[in-house]
Amino acid sequence: MTSAAASKRPRLITLSVALGLLLAGSIIFAVTFGPADIAPLEVWQTIAHHLGLIADSPVGRLRNAIIWELRLPRVLVAAGVGAGLALCGAVMQALTRNPLADPYLLGLSSGASLGAVAFLLAGAALYMPIGAFLGAAGAMLLTLLVTRLLGGATPSRAILAGIAISSLAAAATSFLIFWSATGDSYREILSWLMGSLSGSVWSDAGIVIVATLFVGLPVLLSGRSLDAFVFGDAAAATLGVDVARLRWLLLAATALLTGVLVSIGGAIGFVGLIVPHIVRLVTGSRHRLLLPISMLVGASFMIWTDTAARSLFAPRELPVGIITALIGAPIFLLVLLRYRRAT
Amino acid sequence: MSAGLDITDVSATAGGESILNGVTMRALPGSLTGLIGPNGAGKSTLLRATLGLVPTTSGTITFVGNDLPAMPRRNRARVAAFVEQIGANEAQLTAREVVMLGRIPFQSVWQAEPSPEDEQIVTEAIAAVDMSGFEHRQYNTMSGGEQQRLQIARALAQQPRLLLLDEPTNHLDVHAQLTALNLLRTRAQSGATVLLALHDLNLAAAFCDALVVLHQGRVVAQGAPQDVLTPALLRTVYNVDATLVSHPTSGRPMIAYNLPA
Numbered sequence: 090m091t092s093a094a095a096s097k098r099p100r101l102i103t104l105s106v107a108l109g110l111l112l113a114g115s116i117i118f119a120v121t122f123g124p125a126d127i128a129p130l131e132v133w134q135t136i137a138h139h140l141g142l143i144a145d146s147p148v149g150r151l152r153n154a155i156i157w158e159l160r161l162p163r164v165l166v167a168a169g170v171g172a173g174l175a176l177c178g179a180v181m182q183a184l185t186r187n188p189l190a191d192p193y194l195l196g197l198s199s200g201a202s203l204g205a206v207a208f209l210l211a212g213a214a215l216y217m218p219i220g221a222f223l224g225a226a227g228a229m230l231l232t233l234l235v236t237r238l239l240g241g242a243t244p245s246r247a248i249l250a251g252i253a254i255s256s257l258a259a260a261a262t263s264f265l266i267f268w269s270a271t272g273d274s275y276r277e278i279l280s281w282l283m284g285s286l287s288g289s290v291w292s293d294a295g296i297v298i299v300a301t302l303f304v305g306l307p308v309l310l311s312g313r314s315l316d317a318f319v320f321g322d323a324a325a326a327t328l329g330v331d332v333a334r335l336r337w338l339l340l341a342a343t344a345l346l347t348g349v350l351v352s353i354g355g356a357i358g359f360v361g362l363i364v365p366h367i368v369r370l371v372t373g374s375r376h377r378l379l380l381p382i383s384m385l386v387g388a389s390f391m392i393w394t395d396t397a398a399r400s401l402f403a404p405r406e407l408p409v410g411i412i413t414a415l416i417g418a419p420i421f422l423l424v425l426l427r428y429r430r431a432t
Numbered sequence: 433m434s435a436g437l438d439i440t441d442v443s444a445t446a447g448g449e450s451i452l453n454g455v456t457m458r459a460l461p462g463s464l465t466g467l468i469g470p471n472g473a474g475k476s477t478l479l480r481a482t483l484g485l486v487p488t489t490s491g492t493i494t495f496v497g498n499d500l501p502a503m504p505r506r507n508r509a510r511v512a513a514f515v516e517q518i519g520a521n522e523a524q525l526t527a528r529e530v531v532m533l534g535r536i537p538f539q540s541v542w543q544a545e546p547s548p549e550d551e552q553i554v555t556e557a558i559a560a561v562d563m564s565g566f567e568h569r570q571y572n573t574m575s576g577g578e579q580q581r582l583q584i585a586r587a588l589a590q591q592p593r594l595l596l597l598d599e600p601t602n603h604l605d606v607h608a609q610l611t612a613l614n615l616l617r618t619r620a621q622s623g624a625t626v627l628l629a630l631h632d633l634n635l636a637a638a639f640c641d642a643l644v645v646l647h648q649g650r651v652v653a654q655g656a657p658q659d660v661l662t663p664a665l666l667r668t669v670y671n672v673d674a675t676l677v678s679h680p681t682s683g684r685p686m687i688a689y690n691l692p693a
């Protein structure tokens with residue numbers, strides 16, 4: 090009976106194993122993309138060697154350095170950023186019961202950019218993630234406040250508020266850059282602002298992955314409580330959920346994670362919006378399934394969009410945010426239309 | 433200490449207006465208690481206040497001696513379930529997943545999938561509302577009546593000793609109304625305390641063991657349907673002219689409305 094009941098939805102374990110394998114494969118194959126020709130086997134040998142799985146690697150020193158120092162950190166940063174953004178998007182959609190919520194559309198990413206740039210230009214580059222977190226949290230609070238001033242939470246009001254806060258933060262960021270940045274740093278900051286993972290190193294990968302797992306684990310465990318929100322706050326409360334506490338906790342968690350992700354990868358849009366929507370088509374809205382699967386899909390998705398960003402017009406590189414926007418904006422419109430028709 | 437729901441001298445305000453005014457009422461286990469009164473009388477507010485969803489300014493609300501609004505949420509969710517007046521919903525959940533929400537208060541954080549016991553309880557709750565064939569349908573594609581039945585099933589899946597329902601029959605066809613109320617009466621007879629807000633006075637009279645009449649935030653009458661439902665009360669509370677007759681077989685009161693000529 091149990092298996093019959095569950096058979097309509099894929100099981101968490103089956104999906105995670107399949108998508109985990111896809112992610113592992115994506116990591117290895119994405120590393121092979123680039124100016125130097127590298128075979129998947131070499132990637133595997135290099136990783137296995139560094140993990141101590143094989144004693145001697147047949148891969149030469151130069152190729153080893155390209156794989157291990159140049160390409161792998163970037164691919165891992167992409168995976169962490171994708172997983173984190175997808176998680177933030179799914180959580181915000183559930184908490185605000187707004188199918189269009191995502192860290193980018195609600196202004197968190199722009200706020201984070203502003204915070205990060207302010208800290209950077211003030212000479213506190215080391216503390217950029219803190220600035221980004223403060224910026225993200227501030228922007229989120231402002232968006233929520235403006236949404237309320239507009240007459241209460243509906244998806245379109247929240248988006249309008251998000252756009253207003255986003256534009257404000259972007260203007261402030263441009264102003265800061267205009268006043269303080271010099272030629273070289275100017276170009277670098279601009280490309281980062283549009284969302285770019287170029288120049289990622291191991292410490293970036295470490296920060297992104299630790300933050301995503303550190304924030305992700307408690308969020309994944311609160312998945313069932315998020316389910317209780319589908320019929321509103323009152324319904325969640327009568328199912329035993331401490332609505333106010335959970336909401337603040339999770340909003341703080343998403344602000345924190347968005348801050349870290351933006352300080353490393355810039356404001357990469359739409360990933361948090363589209364990945365959960367696509368995953369929901371398969372898993373439905375149960376968050377115990379939706380959240381981990383969105384993270385896995387987000388990781389692979391980001392790896393390939395970033396690979397496209399650095400390979401499509403090689404040797405020139407596109408900011409990956411442009412590619413995610415190209416893919417994401419049409420899907421955003423579809424979701425918007427579907428939502429308008431449903432209400 | 434009573435064995436059921438005791439509401440004593442409860443007042444509540446919203447937006448500066450007094451909504452409930454010294455409400456004192458009781459709902460006993462084993463009986464179906466109907467909460468009636470015109471639009472805006474305060475029925476929904478009273479039900480919500482009972483579960484601590486809206487603050488009260490005075491009074492006490494207890495269930496089997498426990499202060500209900502002050503109870504830890506999770507414990508309260510294992511004792512009391514609530515079916516709200518429903519609205520539109522975008523949830524991409526199947527019917528079965530909606531009913532499974534009722535098991536949330538019983539599931540541990542570490543549990544990845546529902547237990548066989550959860551599955552069993554949910555299957556029974558779905559069968560109880562006659563929706564067994566619909567388990568894998570998408571909730572948001574279902575009719576208002578089907579959604580309402582699933583919400584009742586979700587509440588049943590909480591296996592509550594106190595069941596509060598806000599107009600649970602307003603989207604249902606006649607057959608489904610009778611089935612739902614019969615089901616709730618059966619629950620009551622097996623020991624639950626059931627309090628429901630109803631608009632259809634004939635249904636209330638036919639099914640409820642006791643009625644509580646709310647008017648402008650005050651309780652103006654409570655007791656057995658035949659004692660409560662009088663032409664005088666219907667005139668003052670609802671401003672309608674009605675004659676009361678007895679049901680030919682059950683002997684329960686029935687209301688015949690006298691229409692203005």
Ligand SMILES: Nc1ncnc2c1ncn2[C@@H]1O[C@H](COP(=O)(O)OP(=O)(O)OP(=O)(O)O)[C@@H](O)[C@H]1O
Binds near residue numbers: 446447469
């Ligand atoms: N948040 C609020 N702010 C202001 N007034 C409120 C609020 N909530 C309820 N009210 C008012 O309180 C009164 C009682 O509302 P309530 O919803 O409890 O009535 P009801 O008996 O359930 O009515 P109905 O039969 O229409 O469902 C109404 O006049 C309503 O306008």
Ligand SMILES: [Mg+2]
Binds near residue numbers: 475477517
């Ligand atoms: Mg009401």
